Amino acid sequence: MKYFRVDVVAATPNPQQVIWAAMHQDYAEEYVWNGRDRWPDEEQSGELIVKHLLSGDRGHYGPLEHPQITVNVGYFPHSMMQQLRTHRVGVSFDVQSFRYTGQRVVDVVEGKLDIEEVFYMRPVGNYTNRQGKRYFYSEEQRQDDLQWCLDACKHYKKRIDEGLSEEHARSIIPFDARQHFVLSCNVRSLLHLLDLRWKKDAQLEAQKFCELIWVHFEEWTPAIAKWYSDNRAHKAKLAP
Incomplete structure (x- = not known):
């Protein structure tokens, strides 16, 4: 991957x-x-x-x-x-902490980093849930999820620009940040x-x-x- x-x-x-x-x-x-x-x-x-x-x-x-x-x-x-x-x-x-390392989230908004370098989404394909039910994760769903991550990055930058600390603003970062x-x-x-x-x-x-x-x-x-x-x-x- x-x-x-x-x-x-x-x-x-x-x-x-x-x-x-x-x-x-x-x-x-x-x-x-x-x-x-x-x-x-x-x-x-x-x-x-x-x-x-x-x-x-x-x-x-x-x-x-x-x-x-x-x-x-x-x-x-992160998961x-x-x-x-x-x-x-x-x-x-020893794990990277989002109390101190949020600049790459801002870099996504500023076009310095690709969204997928900072957030992880599973590949398109067939999967099985915990109950054994099969499903297909489509390209459309994946792109929609990446857009959601980008929107969250923009909101994060907005809060940082307003003066919030990284420790405070990290609560809105999507769960599977790299x-x-x-x-x-x-x-x-x-x-x-x-x-x-x-x-x-x-x-x-x-x-x-x-x-x-x-x-x-x-x-x-x-x-x-x-x-x-x-x-x-x-x-x-x-x-x-």
């Missing part, structure tokens, strides 16, 4: 090796650091994690909590941010988030978020990602 993006800010180097060290310390007699010259490399560590920790749903996922990844998430609708933010165990958020945030989590909490928000009946935009963060996760922890893809992805198994 246009504008959506997820970029890595920082991530623990050699995450699979870190997990292996934590896992190995659970049953090793020696102080694990002292034998670091004999540690398996990143690829071998991933293989050992899958073999001894993940295969067979053994359920001992504590070692997965050590590596951390931080991502910048951009241009997703998706809210849905993700309900899952705070092992996940930290909102940027920074998210940090460990491997275990990220898998839990994927369990909950990459299932087939999850909010469409949350599924798209999962697709975008998955690309980075595959690159960061390839062996764990492959195991997850083969065994848990899209199956709504609760939580490693």
Whole structure:
């Protein structure tokens, strides 16, 4: 979907090796650091994690909590941010606040930004409501909704020009304004988030978020990602 993006800010180097060290310390007699010259490399560590920790749903996922990844998430609708933010165990958020960042709403009125860069509307297409009833969201409806957003922007600018604070005027902004945030989590909490928000009946935009963060996760922890893809992805198994 246009504008959506997820970029890595920082991530623990050699995450699979870190997990292996934590896992190995659970049953090793020696102080694990002292034998670091004999540690398996990143690829071998991933293989050992899958073999001894993940295969067979053994359920001992504590070692997965050590590596951390931080991502910048951009241009997703406010509703998706809210849905993700309900899952705070092992996940930290810092979210753009409309108390301070209303200039882009004014920029829409002044023609400096496209309305769809600031507000999100779902694509034209077939959908199903919570009761299972199918419906079609038409181009005519979508354009009508975008016009409503533009009218709201004009009203927002009018109130700002009259001297209202952004904190006060934000109450009239349409609900699904696009909102940027920074998210940090460990491997275990990220898998839990994927369990909950990459299932087939999850909010469409949350599924798209999962697709975008998955690309980075595959690159960061390839062996764990492959195991997850083969065994848990899209199956709504609760939580490693």
